[in-house]
Each structure stands twice: as C-alpha cells, then as structure tokens.
Amino acid sequence: MLKSSSQAGIIIHERAHRGHLNLRGDPEDAEFRQGVVDVLGVELPxxxxxxxxxxxxxxxxxxxxxWLAIVAGNTEQKIECQLRETLGGHFAVVDVSGGQTQVNVSGSAVEQLFKKSSVYDFHPNHFAAGQCVQTTFAKSAVMISKNADQSFDLVMRRSFSDYLCRxxxxxxxxxGLQLNADA
Structure with a gap:
C-alpha cells in the first residue's frame, strides 16, 4: 500500500541519471591510485x-x-576519457551505465524487508555504514551498500530492475511504501 512519508516503513528512491564505470587496475600501483584520485576526487577503497x-x-x-565508480549523469563519457588519458600501465575502464541502475531504500522497516529478500546478514552489528556487498536479493544479483544516513543503495542490472522493484x-x-523518483 502506498503511503505518505510519515507513514511508510519502506521508502524507495530511484537514483536515475547516474553513470556507472567499471574500473580495473593494480591497487599496489601508486600511480594508478593517484590517477584515480586526480580524475574522480575519491580514493580507491x-x-x-x-x-x-x-x-x-x-x-x-x-x-x-x-571497482565500480558511480558518477553524476552525463559525465561518464568525459570521465572515462579522462581516466584513459591519466592512467598508465595495465588498467581497464568500461562504461556499464546502460546495463545498470540504482535505487535507494530507506525507512523504519528496511531491516525486516532485507530479511525477507536476502540471505546476507544486514544486521547493523554486522553491516555498518561504509560497507558494500555483492549478494542475492530476491533471487537476483545486486550490490548493496549502506550509507551514513542508514539508507541502502542497491545497484542492479537494468534488466532485473522491474522484477526487483515489484x-x-x-x-x-x-x-507501507513510498515511491520517489528523480525529477
């Protein structure tokens, strides 16, 4: 049942308009790590x-x-080119934006929802903010991360997004559920 935000135990927000880049390289190569920071402004985890x-x-x-880099929408091609120009040695950068999407899930009943949907233990004592995991969620492969605000981002194949959202x-x-979309 769709409810207002004050009543909903689950809130879903589509994070549309994001670019997804798959990045591979040698994490022990200081030049590779610095090149990533120079282009993305974020250190490799x-x-x-x-x-x-x-x-x-x-x-x-x-x-x-x-690694998976998620960047502002409509910047993925520019960032991919910058990474290719900056990085040296053996690396790979692949734009996977067309094949993936991301939703944010929050609300007071998220833990109960995740217990129904995945075999992974998302209990707060086990899965803290700043962590991510590739696992199954409702029989589909997803990457789930926990944000500082205690919400979760789910990155999924676009072909499974309709099934997973349903x-x-x-x-x-x-x-109770509230659905939000980017404007």
Whole structure:
C-alpha cells in the first residue's frame, strides 16, 4: 500500500541519471591510485566490501583489482576519457551505465524487508555504514551498500530492475511504501 512519508516503513528512491564505470587496475600501483584520485576526487577503497564517496562520485570495492565508480549523469563519457588519458600501465575502464541502475531504500522497516529478500546478514552489528556487498536479493544479483544516513543503495542490472522493484513493492505491503523518483 502506498503511503505518505510519515507513514511508510519502506521508502524507495530511484537514483536515475547516474553513470556507472567499471574500473580495473593494480591497487599496489601508486600511480594508478593517484590517477584515480586526480580524475574522480575519491580514493580507491582498498579494503574488501567498502566504498568511498565524494561530492558526486562513489567508488565501490568489487574485488581485489576491480571497482565500480558511480558518477553524476552525463559525465561518464568525459570521465572515462579522462581516466584513459591519466592512467598508465595495465588498467581497464568500461562504461556499464546502460546495463545498470540504482535505487535507494530507506525507512523504519528496511531491516525486516532485507530479511525477507536476502540471505546476507544486514544486521547493523554486522553491516555498518561504509560497507558494500555483492549478494542475492530476491533471487537476483545486486550490490548493496549502506550509507551514513542508514539508507541502502542497491545497484542492479537494468534488466532485473522491474522484477526487483515489484518484489520490493510486494514485500513492503505490510510496512507501507513510498515511491520517489528523480525529477
């Protein structure tokens, strides 16, 4: 049931108009790390399952030599070119914006919703702000991160977004749901 923000236990906000860049490189290469900072303004997260944020950029650890950069919309091509011009050695930058989307989920019933939807333990004692994980959510692969405001960002394949949003809508029925979209 759709409710007002004061009544909704689950609030979903589509984070449209974002660019998604997959970045690979050697985290032990100081020039690579500095090049990323020079272009994105954010340091690479080097600890597993963490992320770092700047003004309009977030960098998520996906693996020992792989990160996801989420940047302001309509800047991804420019940033990809800047990374290619700045970085040296062995690296890869791939624009995956067309294949992914991101939603933010918040509200008083988020923990209950996540218990229904994933096998991963999102309890606050286990999954703190600044952490991210690639896991299953409603039988789909997603990357979930916890923000400082205690909300969660879900990055998913665009082809699964309709299914996942419908899942969240159905699973939120008992808590109340508010849907928001970027203007």
């Amino acid at each position: 080097l600890e597993a399952c963490t992320f770092n944020c700047g003004d309009s950029t977030a960098l998520y650890w996906l693996g020992p030599n792989e 899942w969240i809508i159905d699973a939120s029925d008992e808590y």
